[in-house]
Amino acid sequence: MSLKEALFKAGVVGQGGAGFPTHVKAGSSVEFMLANGAECEPLVHKDLEIMVAHPEEIVRGFELMKNAVGAARAFFGIKKKNARAVKAIGEALGDVGETTLLGDFYPSGDEYELVYEATGRLIEPGGIPLGVGCVVNNVETLYNVARAEAGVPLTDTFLSVNGAVQTPAAFFAPVGTSIRECLDAAGGATVPEPAVFVGGAMMGRLTFDLDEPTTKTTAGFIVLPRDHYLVTRMNREERAQHRIGKSACDQCSYCTEFCPRYLLGYNVQPHKVMRSLEFTKTGADVWNQMAELCCECGLCTLYACPEDLYPREACQMGKREMRKLGIDYEQKEPPRVHPMKEGRRVPIKQLVKKLHIAEYDRDTPYLERGPEPTTVRILLSQHVGAPSEPVVSKGDRVSKGDLVAEPPKDALGARMHASIEGEVVEVASSHLTIKR
Numbered sequence: 001m002s003l004k005e006a007l008f009k010a011g012v013v014g015q016g017g018a019g020f021p022t023h024v025k026a027g028s029s030v031e032f033m034l035a036n037g038a039e040c041e042p043l044v045h046k047d048l049e050i051m052v053a054h055p056e057e058i059v060r061g062f063e064l065m066k067n068a069v070g071a072a073r074a075f076f077g078i079k080k081k082n083a084r085a086v087k088a089i090g091e092a093l094g095d096v097g098e099t100t101l102l103g104d105f106y107p108s109g110d111e112y113e114l115v116y117e118a119t120g121r122l123i124e125p126g127g128i129p130l131g132v133g134c135v136v137n138n139v140e141t142l143y144n145v146a147r148a149e150a151g152v153p154l155t156d157t158f159l160s161v162n163g164a165v166q167t168p169a170a171f172f173a174p175v176g177t178s179i180r181e182c183l184d185a186a187g188g189a190t191v192p193e194p195a196v197f198v199g200g201a202m203m204g205r206l207t208f209d210l211d212e213p214t215t216k217t218t219a220g221f222i223v224l225p226r227d228h229y230l231v232t233r234m235n236r237e238e239r240a241q242h243r244i245g246k247s248a249c250d251q252c253s254y255c256t257e258f259c260p261r262y263l264l265g266y267n268v269q270p271h272k273v274m275r276s277l278e279f280t281k282t283g284a285d286v287w288n289q290m291a292e293l294c295c296e297c298g299l300c301t302l303y304a305c306p307e308d309l310y311p312r313e314a315c316q317m318g319k320r321e322m323r324k325l326g327i328d329y330e331q332k333e334p335p336r337v338h339p340m341k342e343g344r345r346v347p348i349k350q351l352v353k354k355l356h357i358a359e360y361d362r363d364t365p366y367l368e369r370g371p372e373p374t375t376v377r378i379l380l381s382q383h384v385g386a387p388s389e390p391v392v393s394k395g396d397r398v399s400k401g402d403l404v405a406e407p408p409k410d411a412l413g414a415r416m417h418a419s420i421e422g423e424v425v426e427v428a429s430s431h432l433t434i435k436r
């Protein structure tokens with residue numbers, strides 16, 4: 001069986017972000033293979049811990065992918081400050097690839113940044129790494145590539161729990177475990193009404209619902225008290241965010257000057273997008289185009305803006321508006337790196353301070369034993385592509401690793417497998433539930 005087939009069979013998807021099905025990447029042909037271990041979300045340390053605990057499997061997955069895509073060179077991106085991971089991966093790497101040591105900046109884990117740092121190439125505006133001869137895989141994905149080749153399906157996700165919990169930790173959890181059970185595995189929340197950032201404070205999502213299930217792409221949970229600055233700031237409803245922006249933005253342009261995509265040479269100018277919040281009655285369709293190449297990293301909103309406004313959210317709205325109007329923005333000129341790029345990089349330490357989370361900045365040691373839920377809720381859409389369709393019915397008994405859902409024929413998607421042994425007690429349009 002080819003690696004591509006093994007990855008499809010095992011349901012492996014990218015675990016560094018959106019969940020792009022890995023078997024599709026394995027079928028490409030490129031010059032450079034890149035491993036992304038540059039985790040940069042403050043307080044999320046799952047990539048660090050998995051690199052230290054499972055370097056051999058990760059490097060094996062890296063080698064398998066490198067061979068599958070026929071890459072001549074392979075780069076393994078890790079932050080220099082994560083000495084434990086640099087050592088563990090360095091010892092396992094042999095002649096499979098070269099280590100690319102990265103600074104402790106946000107967002108060094110962004111694919112555009114990593115490709116540039118490792119290869120010196122700039123992805124075409126709006127493009128993907130493939131366009132410049134690169135395939136990038138997150139380190140947890142590579143761990144699952146190695147397991148898939150050995151015939152083991154993806155049933156558990158590796159995540160870290162940090163913030164207002166008793167004992168911050170990193171562990172594997174069966175896909176579909178609730179947030180509540182993950183927090184319990186980290187000793188439980190230390191605040192009465194926890195607010196949780198899923199995936200991180202910068203690019204993650206805020207939730208108060210502890211019954212939400214984990215997915216294959218869940219990187220971690222940051223727990224904060226409900227009245228924390230960051231929770232209040234990100235819990236403001238969209239209309240209010242834009243109303244404040246409209247009256248308070250003084251067009252200082254700091255949001256643009258610190259924007260990582262702008263500094264790499266892409267035409268992203270959030271301060272101009274802010275003008276579309278009805279500063280004037282005209283021009284919104286022009287200003288909104290400066291949002292198209294925004295990667296929604298959040299640096300403008302959560303770090304750069306001295307007025308605590310919401311330029312990222314203005315960009316998100318700008319993109320929606322353009323789609324409604326059927327406008328496609330295309331940057332004609334090739335990207336050219338800004339001469340001030342190096343000097344304007346944002347150290348994680350400084351970002352943590354700005355986010356008011358320095359008191360929660362703790363290690364998340366690897367736990368051998370994660371949560372053992374009695375019930376899991378497996379979402380049918382947790383990857384890029386079409387939602388999967390159940391292949392089991394209510395009342396069926398399943399073992400861990402059994403196929404429970406697969407993508408429609410010929411559609412982009414990923415298979416799902418039972419993450420615990422038990423009985424299928426619910427098959428709904430959006431998920432299925434298994435009880436131990």
Ligand code: SF4
Nearest residue numbers: 249251252253255305
């Ligand atoms: S940094 Fe804030 S105040 Fe300055 S232009 Fe951007 S949104 Fe407006």
Ligand code: SF4
Nearest residue numbers: 259294295297298300
């Ligand atoms: S979120 Fe802000 S800083 Fe990040 S890419 Fe978009 S405009 Fe730039």
